Ligand SMILES: [Fe+2]
């Protein structure tokens with residue numbers, strides 16, 4: 001399946017994946033990110049809100065707050081991945097092992113983001129940190145999780161949406 005990391009809404013910004021409003025970097029949640037599963041979508045939204053809280057902390061140059069938020073970002077992501085894997089196990093998702101190892105790789109990447117934020121020797125590093133978090137989020141939500149949406153639809157766990165047609169090769 002050919003997946004793009006670019007959300008379906010208009011975007012501008014350095015990474016091409018987030019919006020700039022005034023001087024503040026923010027990411028905008030789009031319907032395109034919804035899997036249709038209320039728990040998974042709720043958790044994605046929570047992760048998303050932490051990312052925007054980091055954006056605010058960066059804008060206000062609150063370095064300590066930023067570091068704490070990155071730690072909670074990683075904790076929330078870890079819990080989310082575990083929960084998502086449980087949900088997928090319940091419906092016997094055939095590519096669960098692959099998806100779980102994708103999560104493990106992301107968490108390892110997350111540790112690098114945390115270190116990047118910890119160094120905070122210059123403000124541009126915090127901007128990098130933010131960009132990395134956005135990429136991290138999009139990797140799971142846009143690239144990784146789209147892999148199971150059509151399967152959940154096929155199983156009748158989530159409603160069918162025209163933008164995610166059921167794959168014939170589930
Ligand atoms: Fe996810």
Ligand SMILES: [Fe+2]
Nearest residue numbers: 084140144145
């Ligand atoms: Fe995932």
